[in-house]
């Protein structure tokens with residue numbers, strides 16, 4: 001039977017590394033505080049003039065090379081990002097151009113930190129429907145561009161990077177490949193984590209929660225991440241715990257069947273909580289948050305790529321990918337590894 005297989009992986013991190021100890025003194029933070037609360041030691045920061053499409057293109061080239069293919073073999077390009085180069089055209093269109101492709105469809109997915117998990121579910125569904133045989137799926141972010149670098153409660157948490165996979169729909173004589181996905185969203189939480197790019201004093205109707213239905217934006221008029229960290233943390237732990245159970249149960253599997261957890265890399269304590277729920281030791285969990293911080297839609301493919309580079313996966317291994325992000329949106333994919 002045909003299944004969606006991961007046949008190539010790539011990852012790209014910008015050269016510049018910003019260690020906790022090198023954060024601006026004005027932030028009044030410390031390496032110890034950040035490590036203890038989040039597990040983050042450093043993050044990569046894109047160079048001036050290096051856009052999300054550049055990070056995405058670099059990761060995509062690696063994934064194509066790893067698959068032994070060229071862009072001419074690809075039927076569609078999807079970029080999951082919340083930091084597009086521009087409002088439009090899509091970052092995927094720009095990546096298509098930079099990769100030298102013409103005519104194949106290209107579009108972006110905006111599901112913030114869950115973008116890659118949403119994208120994998122979408123591609124798998126489209127492949128099962130017969131639309132494509134080979135798709136390039138990329139998660140790419142330049143978060144550094146939308147951070148308020150004077151807000152220590154958010155700016156220390158994020159980083160830049162891109163991860164990419166080549167997906168192929170084929171029958172390899174096994175039951176390996178993408179098994180299935182579960183996706184959720186709850187817009188009731190829309191104002192707990194956001195980045196606005198509205199003008200100072202602009203009013204966004206219906207965005208202020210139940211007690212203040214209109215939100216007046218009186219912060220700087222540029223895009224900047226704002227977050228109620230504690231509430232995000234609590235909801236993330238709860239919903240990720242539920243979604244991993246849900247996707248396993250849906251496919252008649254249990255936590256005992258899992259070989260690897262590939263979680264979204266926002267906070268080591270959230271990762272540990274999900275691993276504990278699944279009764280998995282951290283040896284079987286991809287952890288890159290210490291080196292990458294939260295790269296939003298790039299975090300899951302980058303974490304998977306890091307383990308792949310260590311030859312951690314063997315054919316038949318069961319991988320659980322999960323993510324949670326602003327919206328809130330969250331989800332999980334189950335993948336039976338097939339790449340040799």
Ligand SMILES: CC(C)(COP(=O)(O)OP(=O)(O)OC[C@H]1O[C@@H](n2cnc3c(N)ncnc32)[C@H](O)[C@@H]1OP(=O)(O)O)[C@@H](O)C(=O)NCCC(=O)NCCS
Pocket residue numbers: 028029030033034037038113152153154156227228229230231232233236266267270294324325326
């Ligand atoms: C952001 C987060 C690390 C904060 O940790 P926390 O233990 O919840 O800390 P709190 O927000 O309660 O803040 C505690 C104190 O630390 C301070 N603080 C916040 N950031 C700080 C920093 N970088 N350095 C030093 N102190 C900081 C706060 O100002 C607060 O001080 P106060 O008690 O004097 O008011 C944590 O809530 C978190 O990781 N949340 C989820 C984030 C996330 O996953 N986001 C993305 C989802 S995709």
